[in-house]
Amino acid sequence: MQSVQSRDDTRDTALPGYAVAAIREEGRWRCARLDAATLVDLDAAITELRALRSTGAVVGLLDVDDEFFVLVRPSPxxxxxxxxxxxxxxxxxxxxxxxxxxxxxLPAEGEDGLWPEGDLGILSDLGLPADELEVLVGELELYPDEQLAAIARRCGFGDALAEIVDAR
Known part of the structure; x- marks a missing residue:
């Protein structure tokens, strides 16, 4: 197992991409921009999403450096x-x-390929079953922002996400 400490620390580096919270309350979606620090610090992303204190679903969508994405969904x-x-x-x-x-x-140094890790059923209750999310993640010709846009459309907040992303 490779140690996380052996790599260069990217936490102090501003990265391209975007960080957005999708919040569902009373049957309606809205999106809000998250602090740029959430692109480099998972704890910051989790903390900021938890601070939204919504009675409905909250999902963080992080397009990190236009290389990959992270979905974060806090629960009690x-x-x-x-x-x-x-x-x-x-x-x-x-x-x-x-x-x-x-x-x-961590994958071995020089590992080839691309595969997701985590909960593919993270959005199942929001209209995106695990098998469909797996197909979207596997679409290698799509950039992460395009994958996230497709995810948002499938869950019903595509327009709200586009409004935030296009305004940046």
Missing amino acids: GGVSLLVSDAVAALDYDIAADVLDLLRVD
Whole structure:
């Protein structure tokens, strides 16, 4: 198992991409921009999402460096996570932190391929079954922002996400 500490720390690096919270209350979706720190610090993302204190669903959508995405869904009993590319953990602290919370070993150095790690059923109750999410994650010709847009459309908040992302 590779140590997370052996890599260069990316937590102090501003990364391209976006971080958005999708919040469902009283049957309606709205989206809000999250702090840029949530792209590099999983704890910051979880803390900021929990602070929203919604009575409905809250999902964090993180497009990290236009390389991969992370879905974060806090619940009273913990947090559900999905990283679209487990191999990203070799280069990005936030992806390594996801694997750490999931208790999954880091991929071997030089590992090829792309595979998701985490809860593929993270959005099942919101209209996106695990098998469909797995297909979306596996669409290699799509960039992470396109994958997240497709996820948002399928769950019913595509327009709200586009409004936030297009305004950045």
